[in-house]
Amino acid sequence: MQAPGSASTPRRPRNLAxxxxxxxxxxxxxxQMRAGDKLPTEAAIMSEFGVSRTVVREALSKLQAGGLVETRHGVGTFVVGTGETTNFRIAPEQIATAREVIAVLELRIGLETEAAGLAAVRRSEDNLRAMRKALASFTTAIDENGDALAPDFQFHLEIAKATQNVHFLELMTYLGTMIIPRARLNTAKVAGEGRRDYLRRVNTEHENIVNAIANHDPEAARAAMRTHLANSRERLRRAHEAAGG
Incomplete structure (x- = not known):
């Protein structure tokens, strides 16, 4: 019998990965591999390193999470960086609790308050129409008891577009619908009111933001956006503290 830890003892898949x-x-x-280079196929890596497909896929997943490679479906996996710097990332598991959602709301207050101010100065009529379309979709979702998450995010995305600054748009697109608190938590319950009443109040706050942007009033737009996001943050904070968080 081989002694534990001897050379011929099989390593666990995790260690192999x-x-x-x-x-x-x-x-x-x-x-040896530079940004833009395509990695060998899974079969080639399996053959070279003597590991299973499961091990290769786990390793590629870790490399992708570390910002070294990216997989393009149907094309292959490519080198995108050296991993020397940490890429900004908010993973879904990082916003699973009220405390974590509050942290993201604090980030959004800084980002979207300024976005609203820029949008008020730079927005076009097309931008304004797109914001109002998102508001109308939000209202329809409330009235029909449908999913208001998509039009809520679309509304905030349209404001980012109206800044005419691609970096605001790209960051908001990256964050996606997970930045909307009720995508992670039952915020209506947290607020202590019915879902429909809660969403109507949220949409009223949205309307205040649009009105300020329509009026080319950057300070009012910043104030309306800050109020909207701060209200969400404070509701969550109170509920978190009441629960002993």
Whole structure:
């Protein structure tokens, strides 16, 4: 019988995957594989390193999470960076609690308050129509007891577009619908009111933002957006404290 830990003792798949990650990372960082290079196929990696497809896929997943590679479906996996710097990322598991959602709302207050001010100065009539269309969709969702999450996010996305600054739009697009608190928590319950009443109040806050943007009033737009997001933050904070958080 082989002694535990001897050379012929099979390593666990997790260790094999981490070893493969280390090997691939070293190749990327020493320049053997550069940004834009396509990685070998899964079969080729399996053959070279003597590991299973499961191990290869776990390793590629870790490399992707670390910002070193990206997989383009139907094309392959490509090197995108060296991993020397940490890419900004908010994973779904990072916004699973009230405290974590509050942290994202604090980020949004800084980002979207300024976006609203810029939108008030730079918005076009097309931008304004798109915001109002999102508001109308939100109202329809309330009246029909439908899903108001998509039009809520679309509304905020249209404001980012109206800044005419692609970086606001790209960051909001990256964050996606997970930035809307009720995508993670039952915010109507947190607020202590019915869903429809809660959403109507949210949409009234949206209307205040649009009115300020329509009036080319950047300070009013900033104030309306800050109030809207701060209200959500404070409701969650009170509920979190009441629960002993």
């Amino acid at each position: 981490l070893g493969l990650v280390d090997s691939m990372t070293a190749r990327i960082r020493d320049g």
